[in-house]
Amino acid sequence: MEFKAIIENFNTKLWSYHLKVPHLVAKHFLEQGIKRVVCSLNKTVEFQCAIMSAGDGVYFILINKKIRDQLKLKEGSKVEVQLTQDASEFGLPFPVELEEVLAQDKAGKEYFDKLTPGKQRNIIYAAGQVKNPDLRIHRAMVLVDHLKKNKGKIDFKQLNAELRSQ
Structure with missing residues (x-):
């Protein structure tokens, strides 16, 4: 599923930079029991992550510093997002x-x-x-x-x- 999002910051000790996942997109995955997804940003960087709930029907994906630096993203940056089901066993590469x-x-x-x-x-x-x-x-x-x-x-x-x- 594809959508556009804006990089935001929660400004808390627990969570910081993230993008909001539209409710219908989150619902599409979560109703199938899928929390772990592969996220592609701007069709260049792909990473494994989780669709997380912030409460009140708001869902998000955390964007770490390495990815933000790689794509030169900052708070307010617009990104193209593509999500697919993560079919891997653990949800990240196994060393x-x-x-x-x-x-x-x-x-x-x-x-x-x-x-x-x-x-x-x-x-x-x-x-x-x-x-x-x-x-x-x-x-x-x-x-x-x-x-x-x-x-x-x-x-x-x-x-x-x-x-x-x-």
Whole structure:
């Protein structure tokens, strides 16, 4: 589905830059149980994201700094948006390094598989956000070790400290 939108800013600590998804477009996906979509902006940048509710029938998609910088977008910028269903299993690219660590660590894989989809995405995102492949391997090991130490629970404060000390 295609529509035009304006980049807006919530100006809160939780959420900032976003674009509003028209109610009928959001309804089209959400009525089918689809929250995760692939979003294309100005037919140049494509990324996986979620249609989120702000309440009162308002839906939005967050636009991160990397994408805004890539397209030179700022608050008030107009964009062409195309949304399609995200058919991937996790809703974002799965780093090969994390896949390899999980393949070699049975207990870590069991804990990962028991996480909610949102927490699985947190782990996948954290593993993949480093550019250096050696650091991605180390980060994947830290993430899986964290799951094992905490019996499948994620303590975000502790995990962030562990990731910073790598």
